[in-house]
Amino acid sequence: MTIPESLASALRSVNQTFETSVIKSRDFDSVDRVYTNNARILPPGADLIEGRGAIAEFWRQAVTGLNVLGATLTTVDARMMGECILEVGRAELQLANGQSVSLKYVVEWQREDGAWKWHTDIWNTNS
């Protein structure tokens, strides 16, 4: 079941928080507005990472280590699955060396304290 436009807009707003606050502004505490409290990420090159504190630290190291300047997320589709939403998307990372990296991802969204957030987040690179 495809999600209604109002809900798509709410998800888009969270994805923009990730793009602008977490990545572009390097405000890693703002992962609180993106991930649920006990979210899990499955990053390439590492094991499962659980919990918002550990996730903030992951992004701090990844963004500063790779010198990521920006990220653009594009939803391919998002479907309601019971109380959750499953989103499939593409992402582009802009690096300080002028290169960009193409990725794709699957995010399971859950509602926490009235807000939709990423609960399971896995991605990989296209090349």
Next chain:
Amino acid sequence: MTIPESLASALRSVNQTFETSVIKSRDFDSVDRVYTNNARILPPGADLIEGRGAIAEFWRQAVTGLNVLGATLTTVDARMMGECILEVGRAELQLANGQSVSLKYVVEWQREDGAWKWHTDIWNTNS
């Protein structure tokens, strides 16, 4: 919501089909018993691939190209999400050169013609 044991057993059986028929026996037509008809995979190093025919061809090239001898899937957890199941797991690939590769994955399961199958499948390596 965690899934009941009977359902976990059904999923395990499909995962074993992947391990033994698709990977170990290199019977790539047996992806029909693992993936839904319009399933999507998101493999590292490639774009999204959609449809069972294209998925069979992906596994044919990946398994023969990397000379994969075996795969072991281990479910970390599986939860009902409406009509679907979301599984998070770990996988080990055994290569002909004696090396093994550690991966993790997220699979969305859907029911098709009475059988649970993989509908969305994304993974990456741990190192």
